Amino acid sequence: MKNKLFLISFSLLLLIGLLSATFNKSNGNAIFTFVNDAPNLPETPYEYSDITFPTHTFTFNDTIEVGYQSHTDTTVLDFVDDDISTLGRVLFYDEKLSAMENMSCATCHKQELSFADDAQFSQGISSLTTRNSMALNDLSWEGKNGFFWDMEFAALEDMIDIPFKDENEIGAEIDEVVLKMNATDYYPELFTKAFGDSEITEDRIVDALTNFIGSMVTFNSRFDQQADLGFQDFTDAEMAGLELFTFNCATCHSGGFFQEFEGVPHDEVIQIFPFIFNNGLEEVFTDIGAGEWLGEGYEGLYKITSLRNIELTAPYMHDGSLETLDDVIDFYSDDVKSNEWTDFMIPPGGFNFTDTEKANLKAFLLTLTDESFKTNVIWSDPFSPIDNVTEFETIDVTLAPNPMASYTKISVDNPQQEHVSLVITDQMGRQVFTDKFTGTSYEFNNYALPAGIYNVLLSTSKGKNTMQLIIQ
Ligand code: HEC
Numbered sequence: 001m002k003n004k005l006f007l008i009s010f011s012l013l014l015l016i017g018l019l020s021a022t023f024n025k026s027n028g029n030a031i032f033t034f035v036n037d038a039p040n041l042p043e044t045p046y047e048y049s050d051i052t053f054p055t056h057t058f059t060f061n062d063t064i065e066v067g068y069q070s071h072t073d074t075t076v077l078d079f080v081d082d083d084i085s086t087l088g089r090v091l092f093y094d095e096k097l098s099a100m101e102n103m104s105c106a107t108c109h110k111q112e113l114s115f116a117d118d119a120q121f122s123q124g125i126s127s128l129t130t131r132n133s134m135a136l137n138d139l140s141w142e143g144k145n146g147f148f149w150d151m152e153f154a155a156l157e158d159m160i161d162i163p164f165k166d167e168n169e170i171g172a173e174i175d176e177v178v179l180k181m182n183a184t185d186y187y188p189e190l191f192t193k194a195f196g197d198s199e200i201t202e203d204r205i206v207d208a209l210t211n212f213i214g215s216m217v218t219f220n221s222r223f224d225q226q227a228d229l230g231f232q233d234f235t236d237a238e239m240a241g242l243e244l245f246t247f248n249c250a251t252c253h254s255g256g257f258f259q260e261f262e263g264v265p266h267d268e269v270i271q272i273f274p275f276i277f278n279n280g281l282e283e284v285f286t287d288i289g290a291g292e293w294l295g296e297g298y299e300g301l302y303k304i305t306s307l308r309n310i311e312l313t314a315p316y317m318h319d320g321s322l323e324t325l326d327d328v329i330d331f332y333s334d335d336v337k338s339n340e341w342t343d344f345m346i347p348p349g350g351f352n353f354t355d356t357e358k359a360n361l362k363a364f365l366l367t368l369t370d371e372s373f374k375t376n377v378i379w380s381d382p383f384s385p386i387d388n389v390t391e392f393e394t395i396d397v398t399l400a401p402n403p404m405a406s407y408t409k410i411s412v413d414n415p416q417q418e419h420v421s422l423v424i425t426d427q428m429g430r431q432v433f434t435d436k437f438t439g440t441s442y443e444f445n446n447y448a449l450p451a452g453i454y455n456v457l458l459s460t461s462k463g464k465n466t467m468q469l470i471i472q
């Protein structure tokens with residue numbers, strides 16, 4: 001916001017400057033602002049492809065193919081490419097691509113919420129979405145059999161286009177988007193790194209987003225850590241919750257969840273339930289779910305979503321009608337509206353859990369949270385304000401304009417006393433000023449350049465920082 005205000009007022013100044021033709025005369029007033037209109041990316045891409053499945057998920061992989069394009073080795077997600085995912089990350093967060101330049105996938109899919117939204121319905125370009133925004137974790141393996149609440153789309157790559165073009169979501173006209181992307185100074189380079197040349201096509205955009213989303217897995221959860229150790233450090237409550245879950249919930253919520261559980265082999269469960277069901281949320285369906293595309297007999301069926309990271313994705317269900325996990329557990333316990341689908345899986349009215357059972361079930365569900373997922377830099381916003389980015393990427397810079405003197409003091413967090421390079425480019429991208437220094441501060445002479453707007457790049461081997469400089 002601050003940046004935008006700055007920009008508006010400086011555009012005005014610029015205009016006035018041009019009109020009065022005093023533009024190229026600097027009066028020594030230099031203003032630096034941080035810019036965030038180019039993504040802040042690491043020199044070498046993050047290792048998106050470094051995904052190895054925890055051992056406890058291996059056993060059932062002989063029967064269930066992992067990953068939407070995985071090959072013979074089903075223990076890794078081998079379709080994910082680091083450079084293509086990096087491009088996907090930028091696309092996922094880039095508001096410039098949307099019709100009004102104010103929306104990105106991240107508007108409704110927020111990292112700290114496992115890429116869900118905390119609103120019951122999300123604000124789209126012109127209206128609210130009709131269903132609750134879905135989490136995007138573990139889609140390339142666990143929830144890979146169908147997408148959207150009604151599972152209409154069978155492949156991740158088939159559906160990426162939908163939000164991208166949806167008038168209420170990104171609302172992108174592909175030709176316009178390609179034009180805009182070509183005009184940036186980062187997309188041609190990112191496409192070249194990802195695909196070998198700078199051509200921007202719809203297929204490549206989809207591929208990049210699919211790679212990025214496909215890399216989102218939650219294998220650092222307490223559940224995963226403990227599963228490989230036979231749950232030895234689970235508390236009594238978590239262990240009791242695991243048992244309750246296995247017998248009451250995993251019948252449906254089992255997609256890639258457990259290797260097996262006693263009495264019900266995993267692959268059998270998967271065959272019986274194609275991940276789509278009804279859990280008795282409503283007596284009369286206001287939204288007929290899969291009935292909309294599969295027709296009669298499928299009304300009220302919804303995707304059985306993954307419960308990984310479920311703690312982070314409230315509110316719950318396709319209509320976002322249950323606010324908390326406690327509400328969900330109370331619902332399954334006491335408030336199930338039985339119908340033809342639920343009858344044989346959920347007892348009439350609900351499971352009738354005791355308070356202790358409810359608490360245990362919740363304790364178990366909380367073990368499915370991967371805390372590191374919320375802040376993992378590889379999935380974070382590359383456009384985020386500079387101070388939110390990790391130190392490896394961005395060096396801290398403080399600016400102290402001195403109204404009494406003709407210089408601005410630039411202080412750089414540079415504990416190792418490395419060389420810092422300072423490069424200033426004009427609006428046309430031409431270098432107009434370069435310098436190097438060692439240490440933590442630099443005095444920039446406000447008269448060094450004519451009045452105008454410039455981009456400033458400060459870099460060390462540890463990272464970089466970009467700013468805008470306006471000289472009036
Ligand atoms: C205005 C909010 C909004 C925006 C913007 C948005 N989405 Fe979504 N997303 C949703 C909603 C709502 C759903 C559930 C749709 C349904 O079931 O009808 C969803 C579902 C999904 C799913 C399916 C997840 C699953 O488990 O089946 C994926 C994948 C997805 N979105 C990716 C994206 C991508 C990629 C972008 C950007 C190109 C994007 N979304 C932009 C709201 C949004």
Ligand code: HEC
Pocket residue numbers: 149245248249250251252253276277278279281302303304305307310313315316317318319328329332342345346351361
């Ligand atoms: C009969 C199959 C079935 C059983 C059994 C079942 N669920 Fe579900 N669950 C579903 C379906 C289908 C949905 C999505 C329903 C909707 O959105 O309308 C769902 C949704 C959920 C959600 C919300 C997911 C989200 O992303 O918003 C949670 C949490 C959940 N179930 C937990 C449980 C727990 C805990 C149990 C055991 C007490 C359980 N479920 C038993 C089928 C089932």
